[in-house]
Amino acid sequence: MSVKSSGRGRGRTQRQLRMGELIRKALSDILVRDHIADSRLEGMMITISEVRISPDLRNVTSFVLPLGGKNQEEVVDALNENRKYLRGQVSRLVDIKYTPVLNFELDTSFDNFSRIDNVLHSPHVARDLEKRDED
Numbered sequence: 523m524s525v526k527s528s529g530r531g532r533g534r535t536q537r538q539l540r541m542g543e544l545i546r547k548a549l550s551d552i553l554v555r556d557h558i559a560d561s562r563l564e565g566m567m568i569t570i571s572e573v574r575i576s577p578d579l580r581n582v583t584s585f586v587l588p589l590g591g592k593n594q595e596e597v598v599d600a601l602n603e604n605r606k607y608l609r610g611q612v613s614r615l616v617d618i619k620y621t622p623v624l625n626f627e628l629d630t631s632f633d634n635f636s637r638i639d640n641v642l643h644s645p646h647v648a649r650d651l652e653k654r655d656e657d
Contacts, residue, residue: 538575541618545582546573548615549624552608562593562600571629575622582622585629594628601626 534542553568567589574583588597601608605624613621 534574535577538577538579541579541616542573542575542582544616544618545575545612545622546570546584548612549573549584549608551615552611556611558600558604558607560600560604562596563604566593566597568597568601569629571631579618580620580622581625583625583627585631586626587629598626598628 549570553563553570569587569589570584571587572585574585575581584601586598586601588594602625605626609621609624612624
């Protein structure tokens with residue numbers, strides 16, 4: 523029984539996770555190995571933290587972050603403008619019936635982790651934790 527028809531909505535299937543990881547690895551290899559004719563990407567080290575693929579395996583969203591966090595929006599725009607080239611390269615590296623359409627988004631999860639870490643180490647939270655220890 524598929525996840526969709528079961529009504530439980532467990533999230534991504536094993537197939538989606540496997541294909542997402544294959545595409546993430548292929549994109550990483552392409553960005554390291556190939557020269558993309560875009561001056562905004564020259565000399566940039568780009569981290570692909572996650573690849574989410576749709577249930578029909580036709581659309582991919584890749585979450586990227588340039589190393590050092592510089593020119594983030596510019597890098598995402600450049601990758602989206604070169605998505606056809608990247609899609610062609612992915613089709614050579616990943617054995618899949620239909621090569622999915624690639625979309626790139628800025629990965630903000632590191633900012634979220636940092637914000638949570640700051641909250642956990644704030645004096646207000648430390649004070650609340652001290653009160654619990656006394657009880």
